[in-house]
Amino acid sequence: MAHTPFKTVGMVGLGKMGGAIAKALVTQGTHVFAFDPNLKVSPIEGVTLVSTLDALMKEAGLFVIAVKPNFVQPVLREFQKPGIFVSIAAGITYDQLVTSTPKGSTCVRVMPNLPLVSNRGAMGYYCEEEGVSHTERLFYGMGECIRISKETLMDVVTGLSGSGPAYVLTFLQAMAEAGLQEGLSYEESLGLAMETIEGTLVYFRDLRTKDKAVHPMEVRNWVTSPGGTTIFGLDALERGGFSTAVRDAVRRATERSRELGKG
Structure with missing residues (x-):
């Protein structure tokens, strides 16, 4: 229609x-x-x-x-x-x-x-x-x-996708600054970071259209070679509390949405 x-x-x-x-x-x-x-x-x-x-x-x-x-x-x-x-x-x-x-x-x-x-x-x-x-x-x-399905979950939507662009842009800026720190120009670094983020999501979405069971960690493992550069980078992310920080960000934004509803 x-x-x-x-x-x-x-x-x-x-x-x-x-x-x-x-x-x-x-x-x-x-x-x-x-x-x-x-x-x-x-x-x-x-x-x-x-x-x-x-x-x-x-x-x-x-x-x-x-x-x-x-x-x-x-x-x-x-x-x-x-x-x-x-x-x-x-x-x-x-x-x-x-x-x-x-x-x-x-x-x-x-x-x-x-x-x-x-x-x-x-x-x-x-x-x-x-x-x-x-x-x-x-x-x-x-x-x-x-x-x-349940209105109580709308606060989670707010904390996840409503506030989510700010999290992604913070990650983008951190990647761009990292490239700058290692010697790339800011424009070179930002361009590479933007295309990496967008390209990865497009690639993963394409995989999911063929197989809904594909998990992000499964695909991550495809590009993580034993003793290679990626595993060392991932180790640094986790030592810095990356995954926990993202979960905490969504949780805190969700809590704030609930607080706003109480006036």
Whole structure:
């Protein structure tokens, strides 16, 4: 079945993530109206900025709420008629969305990440059955969109894929600095590091399309020769606590998402 994008979508907030979603929607042919009191002109071509929430309500029936978590419920309480409300705020629960929106509304809690602007996002969402088709339609073509079975796991999505790009970029910078330290120019080192990370993921994804049972450690072993350079590098990573640090990062970000939900 061919994808039919929404004709109009209302955005509340055009920050980094809200702006990324708006830009992706515009490329699909959706007319995006946005309300952001911090802006006087739209920073995104094809997005029409309106001056009030009332004006936004007149233009769309589906709204993406892309404001900081502490503003989500106050903003939702301003809406006067039922609609479809998609919140991308960390920690704000589905019940908080439902109790803050007009009766008869459809609510969705979603955690996207920034690569969606390049159609490579990783998005987890939670909602009742009536919200599934709206969510899949809204984020169509922006990347992997996965319905999460239990809402309690949405905080894990936030800690893993929501915050994940920052972890990957930190790893990328560390690799680039290591090459610089060993004598490569920064551009040479960064270019090699970027292609290594992206190429490895593309290669592993291709392997997984043929065999879902392929494990990352199995493939790692293919490039780890006895007494070779890779095993010495891996040993240094583990002595530095690399795997534990990554797990701790996801765990701490998950805990913070839970804390945000408690206000």
